[in-house]
Amino acid sequence: MDAEKAILTRRSTRRFLNKPIEKQIIDKIVEAGRYAPSGGNNQTNHFFVITDQKVLEKLADIAQNAFSQMETYEGMYRSLMTSITLSKQGNYLFHYGAPCLIVVANKKDYGNNMADTACALENMMVMTNACxxxxxYINQLKWLNEDEQILKLFRSFGLKEDERIYGAVSLGYPDSEDGLPNRKQAEIKGNQVTYI
Ligand SMILES: Cc1cc2nc3c(=O)[nH]c(=O)nc-3n(C[C@H](O)[C@H](O)[C@H](O)COP(=O)(O)O)c2cc1C
Structure with missing residues (x-):
């Protein structure tokens, strides 16, 4: 698949088969993330590639517990409100049960931390589509990036004292009729362009 097709047909998939992804495919996707541009060519993204189902379950538990203790308010970012509401109901799986979650951390005192992370995440999502x-894209761990339990868990995996999580991506074989990822034609109504 060429770059244009991989970019234009990438859509979010939120239903995954309980089927592991081959290591060489995961490596290819992670490499796409590592090749993303970074501010000042800093290359300070730190990738955590999680395929251990017990860790994925534990993360989902910690996140659900953390969100269930938060309160919603009028005008709250809709997706955060959904995370809180579903967590209070006790059935929230923020990573959609995907067999692989790639979490990207960066330096907490670096101004381009989220931008660099987002570039890596987009590269990985496009490569995932090409595969x-x-x-x-999964934002919940960014919202919980000062949560003590999440910090403790990731520090046990090697997250450094000065690093925090800025984003994540769920990946997997799609649970779809044709076995292919969601490639529904995107309807672009926003994203204004001004040519000068
Ligand atoms: C910064 C950012 C955060 C996002 N967070 C989430 C998320 O936490 N959970 C989710 O299901 N989708 C998340 N998304 C995916 C968007 O909902 C999705 O990209 C958007 O609705 C457009 O749909 P498409 O990806 O199918 O084109 C996020 C996307 C971005 C760019």
């Missing part, structure tokens, strides 16, 4: 797998 005929599905992906979805």
């Amino acid at each position: 005929d797998l599905g992906s979805c």
Whole structure:
């Protein structure tokens, strides 16, 4: 698949099969993230590639517990409100049960931390599409990036004292009729362009 097609047909997939992704495909996707541009060519993204189902379950538990203790308010960012509401109901799986979650951390005192992370995440989502797998950007761990339990867990994996999580992506074989990722034609109504 060429770059244009991989970019234009990438859509979010939120239903995944309980089927592991081959290591060489994961490596290819992670490499796409590592090749993303970074401010000042700093290359301070730190990728945590999680395929251990017990860790994915533990993360989902910690996140659900943390969100269930928060309160919603009028005008709150809709997606955060959904995370809180579903967590209070006790059935929230923020990573959609995908077999692989790639979490990206960066330096907490670096001004381009989220921008660099987002560039890496987009590269990985486009590469995932080119590999005929599905992906979805996952923001919940960024919202919980000062949560003590999450910090403790990631520090046990090697997260450094000065690093925090800024984004993540769920990946997997899509649970779809044709086995392919969601490639529904995107309807672009916003994203204004001004030519000068
Ligand atoms: C910064 C950012 C955060 C996002 N967070 C989430 C998320 O936490 N969960 C989710 O299901 N989708 C998330 N998304 C995916 C968007 O909802 C999705 O990209 C958007 O609705 C457009 O749909 P498409 O990806 O299918 O084109 C996020 C996307 C971005 C860019």
